[in-house]
Amino acid sequence: MRSALIPLWPLLALFPFLSGCQSQRSVSPLIALFTDFGPSDPYVAQLKGSIKTVSPTAEILDLSHANAAYDIPAASYLLAKSTRTLPSGTIVIAVVDPTVGSSRAGLAVRTQAGRFYLAPDNGILTEVLAREGLAEARILPIPTKGVSSTFHARDIFGPAAAQLANEDSFALLGTKAEKILRLPRNTATVMPTMAKGQVLFIDHYGNILTNIPGSELGKLKVGQLLTVRVRGKSLSLPFLQTYAEAPASRPFALINSDGEFEIAVNQGSAARKLGIKAGDPVILKL
Numbered sequence: 001m002r003s004a005l006i007p008l009w010p011l012l013a014l015f016p017f018l019s020g021c022q023s024q025r026s027v028s029p030l031i032a033l034f035t036d037f038g039p040s041d042p043y044v045a046q047l048k049g050s051i052k053t054v055s056p057t058a059e060i061l062d063l064s065h066a067n068a069a070y071d072i073p074a075a076s077y078l079l080a081k082s083t084r085t086l087p088s089g090t091i092v093i094a095v096v097d098p099t100v101g102s103s104r105a106g107l108a109v110r111t112q113a114g115r116f117y118l119a120p121d122n123g124i125l126t127e128v129l130a131r132e133g134l135a136e137a138r139i140l141p142i143p144t145k146g147v148s149s150t151f152h153a154r155d156i157f158g159p160a161a162a163q164l165a166n167e168d169s170f171a172l173l174g175t176k177a178e179k180i181l182r183l184p185r186n187t188a189t190v191m192p193t194m195a196k197g198q199v200l201f202i203d204h205y206g207n208i209l210t211n212i213p214g215s216e217l218g219k220l221k222v223g224q225l226l227t228v229r230v231r232g233k234s235l236s237l238p239f240l241q242t243y244a245e246a247p248a249s250r251p252f253a254l255i256n257s258d259g260e261f262e263i264a265v266n267q268g269s270a271a272r273k274l275g276i277k278a279g280d281p282v283i284l285k286l
Contacts, residue, residue: 029055029058029059029089029091029164029165029167030058030059030060030061030086030087030089030090030091031051031055031058031059031060031061031090031091031092031093031161031162031165032060032061032062032063032083032086032090032091032092032093033047033048033060033061033062033063033065033092033093034063034064034065034067034075034078034079034082034083034092034093034094034095035047035064035065035067035093035094035095035096035153036065036066036067036068036069036070036071036075036095036096037065037095037153038065038066038069039065039066043151043153043154044062044065046151046154047093047153047154047157047158048060048158049154050154050155050158050159050162051158051159051161051162051165052162053159053162054158054159054162054163054165054166055162055163055165055166057165058161058162058165063079063082063083063092064078064082067096069096069098070096070098071096072096072098072122072123072124072183073123073183074201074278075094075096075124076123076124076125076126076127076128076183077127077200077201078201079092079094079124079125079127079128080127080128080130080131081258083115083128084131084258086115088113088114088115089114089115089116090115090116091115091116091117091118091161091164091165092115092116092117092118092119093117093118093119093153093157093158093161094117094118094119094124094125094128095119095120095124095152095153095157096122096124097120097122097152097153098122099120099122100120100149100150100151100152101149101150101152104120104121104122105120105121105139105140105177106118106119106120106121106139106140106142106152106156106157106160107119107120107121107125107137107138107139107140107177107180108137108138108139108140108160108164108170108173108174109125109129109134109136109137109138109180110135110136110137110170111128111129111132111133111134111135112132112133112134112135113131113132113133115132116161116164116170118140118157118160118161119157120152121139121177121180121181122181123181123182123183125180125182126182126183126185127185129180129182130185134180136170136176137176137177137180138170138171138173138174138175138176138177139174139175139176139177140156140157140160140173140174141174142156160173186198186200186211187211188210188211188212188213190212190213190216190217191286192286193285193286194283194284194285194286195212195216195217195261195283195284195286196281196282196283196284197210197211197212197261197281197282197284198210198211198279198280198281198282199230199276199277199278199279199280199282200260200278201278202271202276202277202278205264205269206264206265206268206269206270206271206272206273207256207262207263207264207270207271208262208263208264208270208271208274208276209256209258209260209262210260210261210262210263210282211260212260212261212282212284213259213260213261214255214256214259214260214261215259217255217261217284217286219286220239220286221239222239222240222241223238223239223240224238224239225237225238225239226238226239226253226284226285227284227285228253228263228282228283228284228285229282229283229285230263230274230276230280230281230282230283231274231275231276231277231280233274235251235263235274237251237252237253237263238250238252238253239252239253239254240252240253240254241254242254243264243266243267244266246264246265246266247266248266248267248268249265249266249267249268249273250265250266251263251264251265251270251273251274252264252265252266261282261284263276
């Protein structure tokens, strides 16, 4: 006598739902770190320890600790680029804080994109807020005892992020912030015959990243020779789609993966070859 066979399709149909519920319960909250602490000093380890003490199951992601020390405008730009693909609900600790211990406030921010940011109120969130929009902001209290005046990342931002990871209420982190310091934004001007912008950043390859948006350069054709004026030099640059299309050591232009107009050298440093620095004005003839 054969035992009756139980059809599997009802169970298989439920599997995605059941597995989704299980994974949703088991996924640890993600806390991402963005600092200028460097890779070799003990500061990153202490920050992670302060998080794990409050939220042992929190998942920690290192975005970067090699940001230029004290350079808040560069940090603001790189923070927005570093966090753009993080999932909604991510908690980001962003600390480049040359005025730590002063009267500057500490912030907890929720953006319209659903991410949370713990950071000093010194303008570091300028580009993030321009990209994601502000939903709500709180001022983190600074205790008078038991907190170092020189390490708020470890003693204030880390524990606050861990509280959020433990699903504590965002509103309980502090009083509502009425305003947030924002840096002046360097936006390009695109006209029918030219685009005026500036160099925002030089990456470690030596690529020259500008604030001229590629979305407004639709009239450019691949292979076209562009005239670009920077640091008093008039450059004739071919406009290409990829780095590999360019001969080695020859400067060229392209729209990079973040949609920015960029000057590069295939397998070389465009910044070093051309003597260009962050902050230099750029004029592109169209």
